[in-house]
Amino acid sequence: MSNTVIKIENLSKIYRLGEVGTGTLSHDLNRFVRMNILGQDDPYAKVGHVNDRTQKAEKGELVAALRDINLEVKEGEVLGIIGKNGAGKSTLLKLLSRVTSPTTGSIKVKGRLASLLEVGTGFHPEMTGRENIYMNGTIMGMRKWEIDRKLDEIVEFAGVAKYLDTPTKRYSSGMTVRLGFAIAAHLEPEILVVDEVLAVGDAEFQKKAIGKMQDVSQNQGRTVLFVSHNMASIQYLCNRALVLQNGGYLFDGDVSDGINLYLANNMAKSEKDLIDRTDRKGGYNFRFTNVNLLNERHEKINLLQAGLKCKIELEYKLLENTKIIGIRMLIVDNKGVVRILCNSGLVNQTPKIFNKTDKGKVLFSFSKFPLPEGEYSLQLSCYTEDGIGDDIEHAYSVTVEGGDFYGFGKEAVVKEGVLVNYDVEC
Amino acid sequence: MEKYDLIIRPKRHAFDINFKEIWQYRDLLRMFVKRDIITVYKQTILGPIWFVVQPILTTLIYMVVFGRIAQISTDGTPQILFYLAGITIWNYFSESFNKTAQTFKENANIFGKVYFPRLIMPFAKVTSGLIKFGIQFAFFMAVYLYYLLTQEGAVQPNWSIALLPVYIILMAMFGLGTGIIFTSWTTKYRDLTFLLTFGVQLLMYASPVIYPVSSIPEGTMRDILLLNPFTPILEGFKYAFLGAGHFSWASLGYSAAVATVILFLGIIIFHKTERNFIDTV
Numbered sequence: 001m002s003n004t005v006i007k008i009e010n011l012s013k014i015y016r017l018g019e020v021g022t023g024t025l026s027h028d029l030n031r032f033v034r035m036n037i038l039g040q041d042d043p044y045a046k047v048g049h050v051n052d053r054t055q056k057a058e059k060g061e062l063v064a065a066l067r068d069i070n071l072e073v074k075e076g077e078v079l080g081i082i083g084k085n086g087a088g089k090s091t092l093l094k095l096l097s098r099v100t101s102p103t104t105g106s107i108k109v110k111g112r113l114a115s116l117l118e119v120g121t122g123f124h125p126e127m128t129g130r131e132n133i134y135m136n137g138t139i140m141g142m143r144k145w146e147i148d149r150k151l152d153e154i155v156e157f158a159g160v161a162k163y164l165d166t167p168t169k170r171y172s173s174g175m176t177v178r179l180g181f182a183i184a185a186h187l188e189p190e191i192l193v194v195d196e197v198l199a200v201g202d203a204e205f206q207k208k209a210i211g212k213m214q215d216v217s218q219n220q221g222r223t224v225l226f227v228s229h230n231m232a233s234i235q236y237l238c239n240r241a242l243v244l245q246n247g248g249y250l251f252d253g254d255v256s257d258g259i260n261l262y263l264a265n266n267m268a269k270s271e272k273d274l275i276d277r278t279d280r281k282g283g284y285n286f287r288f289t290n291v292n293l294l295n296e297r298h299e300k301i302n303l304l305q306a307g308l309k310c311k312i313e314l315e316y317k318l319l320e321n322t323k324i325i326g327i328r329m330l331i332v333d334n335k336g337v338v339r340i341l342c343n344s345g346l347v348n349q350t351p352k353i354f355n356k357t358d359k360g361k362v363l364f365s366f367s368k369f370p371l372p373e374g375e376y377s378l379q380l381s382c383y384t385e386d387g388i389g390d391d392i393e394h395a396y397s398v399t400v401e402g403g404d405f406y407g408f409g410k411e412a413v414v415k416e417g418v419l420v421n422y423d424v425e426c
Numbered sequence: 427m428e429k430y431d432l433i434i435r436p437k438r439h440a441f442d443i444n445f446k447e448i449w450q451y452r453d454l455l456r457m458f459v460k461r462d463i464i465t466v467y468k469q470t471i472l473g474p475i476w477f478v479v480q481p482i483l484t485t486l487i488y489m490v491v492f493g494r495i496a497q498i499s500t501d502g503t504p505q506i507l508f509y510l511a512g513i514t515i516w517n518y519f520s521e522s523f524n525k526t527a528q529t530f531k532e533n534a535n536i537f538g539k540v541y542f543p544r545l546i547m548p549f550a551k552v553t554s555g556l557i558k559f560g561i562q563f564a565f566f567m568a569v570y571l572y573y574l575l576t577q578e579g580a581v582q583p584n585w586s587i588a589l590l591p592v593y594i595i596l597m598a599m600f601g602l603g604t605g606i607i608f609t610s611w612t613t614k615y616r617d618l619t620f621l622l623t624f625g626v627q628l629l630m631y632a633s634p635v636i637y638p639v640s641s642i643p644e645g646t647m648r649d650i651l652l653l654n655p656f657t658p659i660l661e662g663f664k665y666a667f668l669g670a671g672h673f674s675w676a677s678l679g680y681s682a683a684v685a686t687v688i689l690f691l692g693i694i695i696f697h698k699t700e701r702n703f704i705d706t707v
Contacts, residue, residue, distance in 0.1 A: 121540050
């Protein structure tokens with residue numbers, strides 16, 4: 001039976017930029033004097049940071065962190081919520097967990113809703129394991145008798161039976177996390193909210209959280225809302241995707257389609273047009289003009305994903321008659337390490353373009369994009385018969401999302417190196 | 427029509443406070459109180475003894491400064507008892523106020539993560555403050571009994587000792603009410619925090635804690651002092667135990683009315699703030 005467990009109607013959350021308290025009375029007085037008496041701009045107006053992070057907010061401008069969201073989640077669904085930063089994911093979660101209240105609309109929830117961001121909330125190092133179990137459990141809305149009933153299970157799951165009456169400051173960090181997680185796991189919520197962004201740092205915990213999610217959704221038929229930037233986990237775990245953009249929703253439906261759409265829409269294009277950049281060597285007879293990331297259907301995308309079939313297309317233009325010897329693309333990580341070097345000369349491909357004002361393209365294709373999740377930049381260079389044609393560092397920044405490179409829904413925790421296929425025998 | 431367990435809507439009506447929900451979370455209140463007690467005991471060497479050291483030292487200083495140097499009357503009662511009585515009951519208010527006035531600031535982290543009725547937090551602070559009050563009161567009683575038993579006629583307890591719980595409840599209401607108003611305002615204006623410590627101190631000097639009402643000459647000054655809603659509580663408390671001071675049902679009723687209004691206002695303001703405070707911190 002597919003029962004609606006969450007029903008969201010016309011939900012909006014509006015933040016008023018610049019009108020939010022500045023924090024001190026003197027600032028507010030200062031603002032009042034400047035704006036209303038001297039007629040100046042609001043000196044404390046925040047730059048629009050919720051949605052469009054490049055535009056300055058008008059004073060008192062209203063920004064909808066979420067607008068007119070309508071959503072129904074059925075029992076047993078695993079809904080992946082994707083969207084770039086500022087798309088409204090966190091706001092939606094905050095509203096769901098009642099940390100803040102909506103501006104319009106309503107959320108109706110059937111059953112208990114718990115979120116894994118609450119792990120260990122209220123723990124006090126001076127209190128014993130037992131006391132902290134009660135503390136954390138009651139914060140999450142459990143009654144004392146419920147905890148009494150589940151105490152043994154929680155203790156067993158966390159493996160802290162021996163230290164139950166020891167203050168948690170004597171626990172190792174792993175034990176503390178296990179204990180916190182054990183409590184959350186025994187809340188037995190009908191709806192579980194997981195925000196992976198907030199769980200970063202502890203790989204073991206993430207693994208456990210995801211394992212629990214799987215268990216909860218697949219074996220117990222409960223509903224899960226999952227927010228993540230990791231497309232591999234979304235793809236692997238969810239059976240429905242919701243793509244948010246600028247507070248509204250862009251897509252709701254099949255997971256693969258949602259992910260593709262997200263990759264295509266994410267991230268604004270590089271800051272300045274490549275052709276106009278002055279921080280380059282050369283550029284007199286040859287210039288790179290543009291970079292495009294393409295998917296296998298040759299459509300432009302803005303994000304790559306580990307394991308994705310994709311192409312990187314470099315557009316260029318000749319300013320003088322010359323002969324190109326080789327075009328090289330380095331993919332450099334944010335520590336400056338060159339991860340991948342592609343050179344058209346190495347594979348005996350050289351453009352057949354020689355004349356001034358001719359335009360051309362070079363395509364580097366990857367059957368499975370071999371870099372793990374991270375931020376990378378492209379360094380592009382070209383050698384011509386007259387020497388260096390063009391050499392430009394940080395020509396384009398590329399965000400790579402985690403992906404299912406090996407096809408088992410797993411990823412290395414360490415985001416180093418290059419992904420290659422290999423055989424293992426054991 | 428489908429039934430939902432929880433409906434989240436925009437800002438509720440100002441008076442729509444869900445007391446039923448607060449009641450459902452009463453176990454959490456108990457845990458917060460327990461946590462306060464445990465952490466206070468465990469973090470210090472002398473533990474609760476500090477609770478007694480503070481009134482002793484303060485009393486000694488008052489005896490020197492106000493008793494000896496300024497020679498302010500204590501209505502004929504032993505100075506040590508007079509000051510101790512004032513400090514004990516006043517401390518409960520100032521403690522409750524100081525603790526609840528930081529509710530939002532100190533719990534921003536928890537409040538940002540999980541929902542529970544926010545009023546639980548200040549309620550818990552006022553409740554755990556009772557422990558400290560209890561210890562200080564016990565110390566007061568020890569000194570008091572010494573005088574009562576050894577020095578004939580030094581103190582004259584009377585029937586109004588029975589009103590002690592009323593005085594304590596009124597102080598709790600004042601502490602809680604002003605505290606939650608304060609914490610709501612400080613989410614918007616951080617600089618109000620500076621008022622916090624010396625504000626209470628100023629208020630103490632404006633209330634008959636270390637001097638009796640009778641030491642103020644009749645006239646405007648005394649009228650103003652009698653308008654202070656703390657006056658009936660402080661005078662009544664001293665009257666009950668020491669037999670010096672004023673007591674009247676009318677003034678007590680006035681004080682109770684002010685306490686109720688402040689608490690009521692506080693809950694409304696707090697309630698309005700709690701819904702969205704996480705957006706402004």
